[in-house]
Amino acid sequence: MSEVVIIDAVRTAIGKKEGALTNIHPVDLLVPILRQLVDRNNVSERDIEDIVTGCATMTNEQGGNVGRLATLAAGFPVEVPAYSINRLCGSSQQAIHNACQAILANDATIVIACGVESMSRVPMGSDIGSFSDTLMNKHTIVPQGFSAELIASEWNLTRYELDEYAYHSHQRAIEAIDKGYFEREIIPIDIEEDRQFVTDEGVRRETTLEKLHQLNASFQPESGVVTAGNSSQISDGAAGILLMSHKKARQLSIKPRARVIARAVVGADPLMNLTGVIPATKKVLQKAGLTLEQMDVIEINEAFASVVKAWEKEFKPDMDKVNPRGGAIALGHPLGASGARIATTLLHTLEDTEGRFGLQVMCIGFGMATATIIERL
Incomplete structure (x- = not known):
């Protein structure tokens, strides 16, 4: 079986709502990510066998298979295919999983997994109409913020x-x-x-606990x-990962930076909505045959502080390892x-701290979560 390795990983800086990246079309936001991943690794564009793009609101400027449009706009040969997927907040983590699966199945040897979202230009939820009666008769669907309140209560x-957690996210x-x-x-990114x-x-240097306490x-x-x-901020940005089979990396004399050793996705109660990070963490650790204590860096998406704090209460981890450079808040x-x-x-933090194992876990709307464990090489 092939082993999947990470060759490179890059991102844009994250823009705040109606901030520096507002005037950039989402396709154009993703183009420099794709270009960098091939240009600085001396990989031929023609050797890219697929590009998987995560995007949560695939409508208007982010519709029409935004990943394919960005691939063409980046000047890749028309023979390089691309597709776009939506697992809401976990979309580009799922793109990484899909790319890994293609390599493990020997369907491809080099794949780019990436993601883009311009929430300033394509508002969150603008791709959702009314919910079906059949769905609503079976489940209570509420906005994620109400689920975050339910988690805080539970x-x-x-x-x-x-507020203390949010303050520390900014400080980190x-x-x-x-x-x-x-x-x-x-x-x-040229703006x-x-x-x-x-x-x-989005980082607020002037924030204090007192100011956070004053918010309604x-x-x-x-x-x-x-x-x-x-809570997390409405933002714009793009990021991408260059993945290969280990065999292909050796053939190209490219030194991999990490390997992907376990992937997991779970479903959870759509009312509580965001608690999937707990079973996802358990599942991916079991798949990897590792413990949480063996993780040197842990990244859990800060959709809401209550999600991270509930996860903390369940696992009681060393919180110095958790989102050490701040998170989505x-x-x-x-x-x-x-x-x-x-x-x-996660990759860069592992490298800078000379850690070995890293865990990434993200809650997802309507009750899901994704989790990944990587090992620095």
Whole structure:
């Protein structure tokens, strides 16, 4: 059986809603990711056997198979195929899984997995109409924020705990930016004739616990604990991973940076919605034959602070290993791009800290979650 290795991983800096990346078409946002992955690794475009693109809101400018359109716009030969997938917040993590599966099945030896989302230009949920009566008769479907409140109640999480977690996410992101930890993973994006975008835009240097405490609850005004401050940000961005079979990497004399050793996806209660990170973590660790204690870096998507804190209560991990460079609360959550963005940050953090194993896990709307374990080589 083939072994899947990671050759490279890059991302854009993340733009905030109606921020620096607003004027860039989603296709054009993904183009420099695709170009960098081939150009700086001396890989022929013609050797790319497929491109898998995650995108959560595939309508309007992100419709029509956005991955294929970006592949053409990037100047790849027309013979290079591409397809786009939607597993909501887990879309580009699923793109990584799909790319791995193609390589493991010997359907391909070199695949790019990537993701893009311009939430400024294509609003979240704009691809959703009314829900069917059949669905609503079987399940209670609520906005994710209400699910985040249910999670906070179920795990007895206080407003202080959530705000404290959000504050630390910003502080970790600020430290990572100031110490240059993101510089290797971020590629510059030209946004004006003489200006490049290279720094995550959503990080709030001025935030304090006091300011976070002053925000009103977003979903339950009277008694709620979930606010805009302890939730992920609406964002724009793109990211991508170059994957190969280990055999192909040896043939091309390319040194792999990591290998993918386990993948998992689970379904969960659509009312609680975001709790799938708990069974997904258990499942992927079991598949890998590893324990949480063996993970040197853990990235769990900060869709809401309550999701991470509930997960923490279940597993009681060393939280210094969890989102050590901040997460979506500070950096932003460009839906379909977040899986590849988190994978990129996970890889670089493992390298910088000389860690061995890394875990990535993400909650997904309507009750799902994805999880991946990689090993640095």
